[in-house]
Amino acid sequence: MVALQNAPARTAPQGEHPHLAPLDPALDTLPKNFVAMAKRYGARKVAMRKKRYGIWQEYTWAGSFAHVRDFCLGLVSLGLQRGEKVSIIGDNDPEYYWAELAVQAAGGISVGIFTDANLQELAYVLQDSDSVFVIAHDQEQCDKMLALREAVPSIRAVIYWDEKGLWRYRDAWLLSFEQVEAKGRAYAAAQPDAFEKLVAQGSGDDIAIFSYTSGTTSLPKGAMIAHRNLIYGMRHVLAVAPIRPEDDYVSFSPLAWITEQSLGLTAHVCVGTVVNFPECAETTQNDIREIAPVALLFPSRLWESLLSMVQVRMADANLINRALYALFMPIGYRVVDFEDRGKRAPIWWRALYRLGDVLIFRPLRDKLGMVRMREAFTSGASLSPDALRWFRAIGVTLKNLYGSTECQTHTLHYGGEVRFETVGKPPPGVEIRIAERNEIYVRSRSVFQGYYKAPEETAKAIDAEGWFHTGDAGYLNAEGHLIYLDRVKDLVPLASGEYFSPQYLEVRLRFSPYIQDAMALGSAERDFVGALIVIQFDNVARWAEKHRVSFTTFVDLSQKQEVYELIRKDVQRVNAALPEAIRIKRFSILHKAFDADEAELTRTRKLRRGFLAERYREIIEAIYSGATSVQVRAEVKYRDGRTGVVQTAVRIVDV
Amino acid sequence: MNQPAAKLRVQNITLRFGGVTALNDVSFEVYQGEILALIGPNGAGKTSCINSISGFYRPQSGRIFLDGRDITNLPPHQRAKLGLSRTFQNIALYTNATTLDNLMAARHIHMRPSLIGEVIFWGMAQREEIKHRRVVEEIIDFLEMQAIRKSIVGKLGYGLRKRVELGRALALEPSVLLLDEPMAGMNVEEKEDMARFILDIHERRGVTIVLIEHDMGLVMDIAQRIVVLDFGRKIAEGTPQEIRTNQAVINAYLGQAG
Numbered sequence: 001m002v003a004l005q006n007a008p009a010r011t012a013p014q015g016e017h018p019h020l021a022p023l024d025p026a027l028d029t030l031p032k033n034f035v036a037m038a039k040r041y042g043a044r045k046v047a048m049r050k051k052r053y054g055i056w057q058e059y060t061w062a063g064s065f066a067h068v069r070d071f072c073l074g075l076v077s078l079g080l081q082r083g084e085k086v087s088i089i090g091d092n093d094p095e096y097y098w099a100e101l102a103v104q105a106a107g108g109i110s111v112g113i114f115t116d117a118n119l120q121e122l123a124y125v126l127q128d129s130d131s132v133f134v135i136a137h138d139q140e141q142c143d144k145m146l147a148l149r150e151a152v153p154s155i156r157a158v159i160y161w162d163e164k165g166l167w168r169y170r171d172a173w174l175l176s177f178e179q180v181e182a183k184g185r186a187y188a189a190a191q192p193d194a195f196e197k198l199v200a201q202g203s204g205d206d207i208a209i210f211s212y213t214s215g216t217t218s219l220p221k222g223a224m225i226a227h228r229n230l231i232y233g234m235r236h237v238l239a240v241a242p243i244r245p246e247d248d249y250v251s252f253s254p255l256a257w258i259t260e261q262s263l264g265l266t267a268h269v270c271v272g273t274v275v276n277f278p279e280c281a282e283t284t285q286n287d288i289r290e291i292a293p294v295a296l297l298f299p300s301r302l303w304e305s306l307l308s309m310v311q312v313r314m315a316d317a318n319l320i321n322r323a324l325y326a327l328f329m330p331i332g333y334r335v336v337d338f339e340d341r342g343k344r345a346p347i348w349w350r351a352l353y354r355l356g357d358v359l360i361f362r363p364l365r366d367k368l369g370m371v372r373m374r375e376a377f378t379s380g381a382s383l384s385p386d387a388l389r390w391f392r393a394i395g396v397t398l399k400n401l402y403g404s405t406e407c408q409t410h411t412l413h414y415g416g417e418v419r420f421e422t423v424g425k426p427p428p429g430v431e432i433r434i435a436e437r438n439e440i441y442v443r444s445r446s447v448f449q450g451y452y453k454a455p456e457e458t459a460k461a462i463d464a465e466g467w468f469h470t471g472d473a474g475y476l477n478a479e480g481h482l483i484y485l486d487r488v489k490d491l492v493p494l495a496s497g498e499y500f501s502p503q504y505l506e507v508r509l510r511f512s513p514y515i516q517d518a519m520a521l522g523s524a525e526r527d528f529v530g531a532l533i534v535i536q537f538d539n540v541a542r543w544a545e546k547h548r549v550s551f552t553t554f555v556d557l558s559q560k561q562e563v564y565e566l567i568r569k570d571v572q573r574v575n576a577a578l579p580e581a582i583r584i585k586r587f588s589i590l591h592k593a594f595d596a597d598e599a600e601l602t603r604t605r606k607l608r609r610g611f612l613a614e615r616y617r618e619i620i621e622a623i624y625s626g627a628t629s630v631q632v633r634a635e636v637k638y639r640d641g642r643t644g645v646v647q648t649a650v651r652i653v654d655v
Numbered sequence: 656m657n658q659p660a661a662k663l664r665v666q667n668i669t670l671r672f673g674g675v676t677a678l679n680d681v682s683f684e685v686y687q688g689e690i691l692a693l694i695g696p697n698g699a700g701k702t703s704c705i706n707s708i709s710g711f712y713r714p715q716s717g718r719i720f721l722d723g724r725d726i727t728n729l730p731p732h733q734r735a736k737l738g739l740s741r742t743f744q745n746i747a748l749y750t751n752a753t754t755l756d757n758l759m760a761a762r763h764i765h766m767r768p769s770l771i772g773e774v775i776f777w778g779m780a781q782r783e784e785i786k787h788r789r790v791v792e793e794i795i796d797f798l799e800m801q802a803i804r805k806s807i808v809g810k811l812g813y814g815l816r817k818r819v820e821l822g823r824a825l826a827l828e829p830s831v832l833l834l835d836e837p838m839a840g841m842n843v844e845e846k847e848d849m850a851r852f853i854l855d856i857h858e859r860r861g862v863t864i865v866l867i868e869h870d871m872g873l874v875m876d877i878a879q880r881i882v883v884l885d886f887g888r889k890i891a892e893g894t895p896q897e898i899r900t901n902q903a904v905i906n907a908y909l910g911q912a913g
Contacts, residue, residue, distance in 0.1 A: 054792050165851065283801050
């Protein structure tokens with residue numbers, strides 16, 4: 001293979017893997033795979049389950065097929081043309097999967113939008129993507145659409161699937177899912193083979209979805225992702241983390257996120273996994289426990305919050321459980337340390353671990369719904385090594401997965417090589433190269449087709465040789481594992497010339513059960529690193545109650561002397577692992593939590609640093625001027641749109 | 656008479672506690688399928704009025720009709736069987752039971768128990784249980800209580816307990832729902848949720864609703880008609896627009912202008 005010989009020196013080995021074979025033209029789109037799978041299993045196998053009325057309601061492949069066919073033809077009879085875009089805004093439900101497959105079966109492009117998008121964000125995506133239909137989950141989303149009606153004249157109809165609260169809406173612009181399906185059935189009666197013809201017209205090179213990037217830096221851009229990209233993207237993972245048709249998958253990550261598209265929908269139609277939908281967002285944890293899936297991918301924040309939940313509950317547990325936990329956790333850590341050095345733990349350690357597994361680790365895994373877990377992945381911002389170690393100690397082999405919207409999976413842990421400090425190796429079919437300024441380049445068959453209506457941005461992102469420039473900084477170690485540092489542009493120099501990674505500090509700080517968010521401060525004009533910290537209110541409140549610290553509100557609690565002492569200990573713990581020059585010297589606890597509704601966080605809960613730096617300028621200036629307290633007047637925007645003003649004194653302390 | 660049929664008629668009721676007259680010759684009608692709000696300053700007799708309708712208090716004089724039938728002398732549980740259901744100002748639930756159990760308990764009114772059937776729990780009894788569970792699950796879904804289905808009610812927050820209480824009132828499948836300050840003590844978001852639920856119940860289930868509420872903005876938004884009480888007397892009755900400009904109401908709320 002010529003490509004192999006010409007490959008740059010530092011790439012992953014690229015063997016002939018069955019998953020990398022060219023796509024069969026009869027199976028090169030998601031709808032084609034879906035139809036084939038429905039033919040194979042018919043009414044004999046469950047395709048999906050949705051928990052409703054407290055019971056897991058089942059849908060077979062045949063049932064699923066009828067919904068997709070009817071909805072697809074319904075959209076066609078409403079005028080959907082090949083290549084047109086349809087936006088979907090809703091929570092994970094069978095109807096979302098059906099709607100997306102129906103849009104793609106008709107040759108359309110599905111555009112996922114996060115359910116908590118506000119009017120402005122929603123209007124932007126609808127306009128930017130040139131959407132012609134909107135499939136909106138429920139009353140909440142329909143109300144947003146009705147409010148936006150004038151701004152989005154290109155939208156021909158809004159289709160909802162949860163009629164609750166919409167009974168009295170009389171508007172020809174709004175249609176129910178069933179109404180569209182009924183139109184589809186009428187269409188099919190006139191042209192019986194219309195659906196099969198539409199599906200057959202699709203090609204692997206067609207765009208399947210637009211996935212809007214979360215926009216940490218600028219306005220979101222619509223990444224155009226072809227069917228072929230999705231199928232290969234999933235295969236790259238499958239090659240090293242096999243998934244079988246009988247495996248249960250729990251769908252709860254937003255479908256606007258590429259990962260859910262790849263490991264959820266694509267694996268469902270290409271492998272035949274059973275997709276389970278939780279009853280509602282609040283019951284997800286319990287529903288996961290009931291299903292006990294074999295594979296899971298959480299963003300790192302979710303793993304961290306699971307861990308701090310367990311730690312807090314453990315602190316409140318009965319004496320026996322606390323004693324068992326205190327006794328066996330160190331044994332768990334010990335065994336993990338052996339494994340991490342690539343050694344087998346001595347037999348007595350393993351025997352003790354086995355005992356701990358029966359007494360405490362397995363019950364813990366059961367509580368988390370992870371008794372059958374084979375492939376537990378974490379993605380997004382890097383998870384602290386301490387959290388990784390903890391999960392491995394209780395028997396959940398948590399693996400890092402590093403990827404992007406544009407190229408799906410770049411690297412992951414596999415083949416038993418789980419290294420805490422790395423994000424793993426590229427799977428077969430993916431090449432990694434480290435370019436100038438330590439930027440990570442990726443090349444594979446899942447590299448996207450460009451940003452919609454943004455040729456300049458596209459040219460910057462994909463070079464002539466097909467490398468996707470990630471904008472991330474990292475390096476490959478001797479084992480070929482990638483070590484992720486930070487965004488290239490986010491490594492920050494101090495006045496001393498030392499570079500530090502704010503994200504690294506923030507992740508480590510967040511590992512404390514008492515810290516919900518943190519923002520590390522520092523720049524070329526500053527001599528040292530400072531930090532803004534947001535307390536985890538529930539946990540700190542519980543701590544305060546236990547230690548007889550009285551408080552009234554979040555603002556009051558956050559500024560207590562005792563709370564500062566509590567947080568100071570965590571800051572010192574993080575500092576201990578760092579060289580003197582880049583330790584946190586001073587910090588302040590904020591009087592409010594960061595809020596995505598106030599644009600302080602992105603929708604995937606990443607910090608919007610520029611905005612935060614401006615918003616909390618007074619406090620940051622005070623940290624560097626040596627002051628011990630500063631008065632702040634902060635405008636707060638309530639959920640109903642009103643604004644109010646909070647005035648308070650915020651302390652600043654030395655570590 | 657072009658008025659729609661009166662679902663509930665309160666006719667000249669007077670209620671005294673010793674020397675205190677809580678309700679003094681109060682009359683009004685609630686029409687089929689409307690939301691009627693009962694408002695008035697503290698101590699005006701609103702809760703006394705609801706208690707008289709549901710049968711907790713016995714007025715010394717006057718009559719109460721439901722669907723044209725005189726229910727004045729019926730005890731509360733028989734009124735409930737006829738389709739009257741209520742919530743309380745101070746939540747009254749089984750605090751050590753789960754949400755589900757509280758709702759199922761309310762279904763008792765519709766159960767047809769037979770001793771033998773219940774003991775062996777087979778056939779009829781099992782089908783009966785499933786039927787009631789389905790009704791209850793639909794209410795859980797309707798009021799978005801899935802996440803607290805199996806939570807102990809006593810450990811829930813105030814707003815959620817209010818919601819459970821509303822669920823229990825609905826589990827009776829009432830035709831008239833009496834709500835005594837369903838939104839008291841809630842924050843803005845909880846109030847909006849509750850208002851949405853009340854409108855949904857009214858819209859979807861066609862339930863006639865009598866509501867006591869202090870938040871005037873909300874009352875004006877969701878009620879179709881308003882009855883105003885002051886010192887046990889009815890001082891006004893009408894649409895929200897009429898009530899807003901009614902001089903007697905303004906005086907009662909703002910005090911007599913000097």
